[in-house]
Amino acid sequence: MDETMIITLSVVMAVAAVLLAAVSMLMAGLEGAIVRVTRANVNNAMIDLQTDGELSHFSRMKLVGRMHRVQRLLANRHAASAACSFMRITCNVLIGALVACITGLFSFPWWCSLIAGLVAALLMAAVSMVVRPRDAHSMEPLEFLLKHVSLAMTAFYMVPVARGERNQNKRAELSDDEALEKLQQDQGKAALERMIETNRFDPEVSEMLRSIMLLSDTLTREIMVPRTDMICIEQTETLGDFLRLCSRSGFSRVPVIGSDVDDLVGIAYLKDAVRATSYNPKALDRCVQSIVRTAMLVPESKPVDDLFHEMQVTRHHVAMVVDEYGGIAGMVTIEDAIEQIVGELEDEHDRKQHEEPEQLEDGSWSMPARTPIADLEEIFALNIEEDDVDTVYGLLTKILGRVPIVGSSAVTHGLKLTAVDSAGRRKKVSTIVVERVPVESNEETGKQQKQPAGDGTEQKDEEDE
Incomplete structure (x- = not known):
């Protein structure tokens, strides 16, 4: 082998050794970052990413994809950390082998090549332990992991030991x-x-x-009001519609949405609407979006104690709960967190939930919302085949397709169900009046009727009758 070839091979192997050293340092950093990043950090970063208006759609989707890869790594935290450690050790061994080959090309004795390779491998291992690149990234482990998540995923799928570590117990998946x-x-x-x-x-x-x-x-998802039970108002509605909705539903803070629930605009407060319209009746025709406040967003996996502390610090009484994909999962109030400490908060109207159905003077029946459908069938001698609901409230909700509020009404199976009262801190419908309707009205059975209140629920208001 001529001298030019020897020099060329030596340079190539030296460059390869330097690249392997860089990979070894990155693997050491990833190994430390994986065990330090918490799932709460990732969830909070996901919410910040979804609400960052300065990012373009392409950049946001690219970062969301990285976030999802990080979540997959954290779901197998122990295996991913072991894979990075295995790759780091492999790089150190390969560096020693390359150094031994380089010395062999220059006709050194075999024992000199062996010693040179061993010293190079031990030196690289010492650099990983003494310099400890893992500590260099301990203050921003999530940023470092997001930047090099593709390298970590490659190591995770390439290393055979990772596949054997995926079935570790949940304690192994916790960060330090x-x-x-x-x-x-x-x-x-x-x-x-x-x-x-x-x-x-x-x-x-x-x-x-x-x-x-x-x-x-206790996680936030366990105490929140799910999105199916939320009372919302569209951003195109007027302040007059918002005031009527607050009066009928009993809520003073209502989410404002665009095309759907996931298109959250913010939170509208009753006191802001009253302040805007009390001395200016013309303001009733203004768009509700004019009084919208920025909503507080929290991940559904956030512990309740952290939620309570954050709501105290930021002075928010209501927050919107976001799932791992950035969609609206529900809403939570500070009273929901307090109930976890002092127990259920009930008012003087909550006793209505435990009363029995009562026949009124006009022949109709006043029923608590929790009255079983079987009792309704027995009273009116009907067979209501609704297997997916168990109570009168559930039946009314199914017919309307949205959460009923006071004044909501619908017709089904020859019966008219009307929500007439609400109770409890969450202002859920507590009493429903059920009455028979004329035969000609049965054609409207199951049809949803229009509601003028502007809460997105299709219903008929008693004032329009």
Whole structure:
């Protein structure tokens, strides 16, 4: 082999060794980032990404794709970290082999080549341990992981050991911070249980203390109002429509939407509408979008204790819950979080939910919303074949296709169901009046009728009759 060929091969192998060293350092950084990134960090970053108006659609979708790859890595955290560690060690070994080959090309004794390769591999391993590139990215592990997620995914699918580590238990999937926090919470719960068992506290206080400790284990999705139960108003409606909706539904904060629920514009507040229209009746014709406030967005996987603290700091009483894909999953209020501590908050009207059906003077029946359909069938001697609903409230909701509010009415199976009262903190319909309708009205059975209130629910208002 001539001298030119030897020099060319040496340069190529040296460049390969340098590239392998760079890959080894990146793998060390990814190995540390994977065990540090928490799922809460990813969820919060996803919400910030979805609400960032400065990004173009192409850039946003590109970053969302990276976020989803990061979520897949975190779902197999232990296996992904092991794959990066395996690739880092492999790169160090290959660097030693290349250095040994380079020394062999220049006619050094075999034992010199062996020692040179061993020293190079140990030196690279020492750099990974002493310089510790993993610590260099400990302050921004999510940004580093997003930047090099393609390299991490390649290592995850290429390394055979990763496929054998995917079935690890859930404890192995926690990050270092999450594991430490969980250990501290378990110790605190154990200490609290020992104090409660000594009977030094009142039973109600003991139950409240237990509820406080469980806040960190309760997720926002468990206490939120699902999107199917949300009362919304379209951005094209007027302030007059909004005031009527608030009067009938009992809510003072209503989400404002565009084409659908996922097209969230913001939150409209009753006090803002009253302030705008009380001394200016002409403002009733203004668009409700003129008083919209920016909505607070939280991920559905956010623990309730963190949610409660964030709502206190930001002074928000209502927040919109976002799922992992950026869609609206529901809404949550600060009262929902408080109920997890002090228990269900009921008012003087909630007793109506537990009353029995009562016949009125005009022959119609006043029924609690929770009345089973079987009781309705027995009273009116009908066979209502609705297998997917169990209560009178569920039947009215199914006919309307949206959440009923006071004044909502619909006709089905020769019966007219009208929501006449609401109760509870969430202002859900509590009483429904059921009456027979003339035979000629049966043709309208199951048909949805128009509602003038502007809440997006198709219904007939009693004032139009």
